[in-house]
């Protein structure tokens with residue numbers, strides 16, 4: 387090997403290290419953005435920043451020259467520029483360390499700034515660029531380290547080893563490592579980009595949805611449904627604060643045009659309805675309080691929202707349920723199933739095939755574009771999100787997701803109550819301490835809540851306004867607190883006269899029982 391050939395070989399290896407390192411960083415950025423937001427991807431964020439800050443004249447020229455191809459041209463151009471810069475970083479790291487790592491770090495900062503500048507960004511948008519920077523610097527150091535160290539490098543600085551003695555496996559080791567990392571980066575990058583594109587498609591689709599006006603609107607919420615007590619749970623849970631429970635590792639990314647619901651099994655006429663069919667049907671709007679069967683006593687897996695949708699019974703009437711079919715087995719686009727008694731869906735309660743939540747299209751993680759909401763049943767037997775399939779069948783013939791995993795086939799929500807304020811184990815001065823909480827017995831309604839301090843007698847709490855039997859009801863209790871350590875309990879009675887079960891049982895198999903309580907110190 388001549389000296390110039392060796393020099394250009396060293397240069398090429400260093401440049402390749404830079405390209406592979408930056409490529410690995412971008413792939414990590416794409417992969418991480420999947421968990422944050424499509425807009426947080428450093429590649430996309432920087433590209434968008436370039437578009438936004440391109441002088442109008444240049445943009446006009448690009449559009450007139452490349453037409454609708456201007457975006458691919460931009461991303462290709464960006465890729466070319468990045469390859470050049472990345473190669474430069476590799477060379478810099480090899481011959482002027484740590485200049486390459488520093489330059490890569492600066493790029494990561496540009497990514498952070500671009501991501502934080504995206505509309506609707508949150509601080510988490512910085513994470514993909516930070517991870518991308520760390521990954522790129524790590525890979526750069528590993529590869530350049532292999533080039534530099536005489537025992538493993540492709541070429542040595544000192545020329546102590548004559549060319550002919552240079553073991554062949556050394557250069558190969560660098561090439562294999564670089565190729566391995568590059569291959570992994572391509573896979574992660576391509577899969578990540580595809581998932582991000584799906585997510586972006588769903589977000590754009592959702593932004594284009596206009597919810598129809600309900601034929602039957604929800605009665606307005608009277609002021610009395612909320613307590614005027616600081617720290618009390620509001621009657622309506624915002625979409626952002628609504629608990630989320632599902633088995634989806636990656637939230638299904640459906641669009642309204644992807645969506646359809648097939649109804650089959652023990653029916654007279656099998657049908658498939660699409661989004662437009664659904665929107666043409668009369669809509670009902672109701673407040674319904676959802677609860678998860680896994681909610682522990684005192685837990686927060688409960689929320690109350692205003693849902694807009696088509697009564698599920700409308701669709702069952704349309705297909706004609708055959709005698710003997712006692713289960714509606716619903717399936718989500720990601721294969722999760724739930725089994726609901728047909729009798730519950732058809733008994734006149736507001737079981738909805740819902741498309742709206744608190745005046746918005748369903749948030750993606752709450753089932754966009756279509757989910758079920760059924761008052762009175764725990765979510766695992768009723769609230770299928772991203773629902774795409776209904777099979778009419780029999781409890782004797784079919785089992786749903788959680789029923790095959792030790793949970794009960796039937797899951798009516800258990801009457802329960804919770805203390806929400808003041809904070810557990812807080813200290814208060816003697817005199818009036820206002821205890822506040824919520825109670826629920828969906829589809830039966832709350833008739834009373836009582837509070838007990840230590841081993842004292844049960845005293846009635848003051849109930850907030852009663853909105854409906856399908857929603858929770860807030861309560862407050864004005865406690866004349868005396869010095870000492872105390873424990874405060876609450877219990878509810880529903881409108882059928884049933885009182886909350888005091889024996890503590892775990893949520894498995896059909897919901898927890900027991901009383902919520904909190905300890906307070908009074909001075």
Ligand SMILES: Nc1nc2c(c(=O)[nH]1)N[C@H]1C(S)=C(S)[C@@H](COP(=O)(O)O)O[C@H]1N2
Pocket residue numbers: 628629630631632633634676677678679718719722751752753764765766769770771772
């Ligand atoms: N597709 C799908 N739907 C689902 C689930 C799920 O895992 N997958 N979980 C259910 C459970 S257990 C509950 S409690 C509710 C929660 O609904 P939310 O996340 O909108 O609060 O969704 C139900 N619907």
Ligand SMILES: [Mo]
Pocket residue numbers: 631677678679680764765766
């Ligand atoms: Mo649940």
